[in-house]
Amino acid sequence: MKKSDFNYHLPDHLIAQKPLPDRSASRLLCMDRDTGRIDDRQFTDFIDWIDERDLLVFNDTKVIPARLFGRKQTGGKVEILIERILDAHNAIAHVRASKAPKAGAVIELDHGHCCIVLGRENDLFQLEFADANLFALLEQIGHMPLPPYITRADDESDLTRYQTVFAREAGAVAAPTAGLHFDQAMMDRINAKGVRTAFVTLHVGSGTFQPVRVEDLSEHLMHKEFFSVASGTVEAVRQARERGGRVIAIGTTAVRALESASKSGCLEPGFGDTDLFITPGYQFRSVDAMLTNFHLPESTLLMLVSAFAGYESVMNAYRHAIDQSYRFFSYGDAMFLGTLRNTH
Known part of the structure; x- marks a missing residue:
């Protein structure tokens, strides 16, 4: 596929310039990975799509005032x-x-x-x-390194809002934005429902915002980012598989960490730099479902999401999100991709 295949027109007013007053007040577009069916929900409904068999994998990186x-x-x-x-x-x-x-x-x-x-x-x-x-x-x-499409200067609120509530490993210069929707109340609801959680670390670099400059994707040089997957997370994934649950990555960065640690064919503990570039045709080894935000046109992250849930389905979902005035990018709304089973 070509870079231009991943282009789409986004009206400027749909680029979220500030977070909503409450982290979990975002909307949630749910798309069935198998059928492409779309449901428009609120982020708080995310709890209805998961059950005690599943494992949620979060990226615990902490954004530095870079x-x-x-x-x-x-x-x-x-x-x-x-x-x-x-x-x-x-x-x-x-x-x-x-x-x-x-x-x-x-x-x-x-x-x-x-x-x-x-x-x-x-x-x-x-x-x-x-x-x-x-x-x-x-x-x-230092100042919080807000992305280039946020045109205002950072302010004091960004010190907390451009940071997940579970951030602990300092090193990122961009937030793992899917995690920004979770507040402590949502984390408590997940725990009360018996859904397990695990963590990986991937220090998001500013390269995540760098445009793909070549039309032929095979010529793109992916930026490197540090990742770490601990043995406890590997064991949590194994147990989720045993009980018939899904491994649900919270964000594309969690996906890249898990898949980078699965290059041998199975998930193994490890750490180091990854330049894994996921495009349509990639065979996912460790991730069954994904929560993510909406990504820039022609970006490596949109290519990853398209590889996971199907190019046509994802581009259709983006058209739907624009028609329904979803908020885009780091401080925007969320998207859940997987085999949808409502457990409510």
Whole structure:
């Protein structure tokens, strides 16, 4: 398939610029993976589609305040978006400036901090933050890295709302957005119903928003992201299979983590970098159903969803969502894809 196969027109007013007042107040488009049948629901109805046989797998990554604003020593403005923290004083980052800084350049930051450009590789710069622990510095002066299609500046509410309630492993520069719909009340309802949960970690990189620049998908170079799947999660998946339940991935990032750990043909504990690019024709090994948000046109995430639930069915569901004025992207509504069995 070609990149252009995954294009669609989205009116700007359907791009959610802010979260709803309540996390679980979103709408939920449910699509049967087998038939393509669509039901329009509320997110709180998600509990009706799962039962005690199922396993929900969440991504527990935590978004870091990865956007920094600074100045060159010549006075020019600089915007830094941390892509990956290498250690307490070094990171790889995107740097936006009127003219790209060269190796040895010093970038002055707020509160008297600074960083030094060590070098560059393609679009990314290696930066050294010698005067402070990087995690502490970001907590002090960093901004939440809202996606480029959110056109407003971040505010204090984004510190909590662009973060899942179960976030614990710091390292992401974008939220695993399907998880944003879950509040503690929903987590309690899931537990009360006897539905098991497990966690993986995938540190979402800013590459998740990078456009596919080639028409031939086989030529696309996928960005790398760190993932980890623990032995406890592998065992939880095995037990779900034994009791006839479904493995339901909460978000495309949980899908990528599980499928990256299944490259041998079966799910195994593991960690490292993954550049798994899932397109139609891919054979899923560890995921039976998926909760996800609506994704950008021609994006790798839309391609993954189409691989999972069928290209024609997914594109039809997107047309339906636009016709019904669903809210799109990170702060938007949700979509449940799987064999639908109402357990209410």
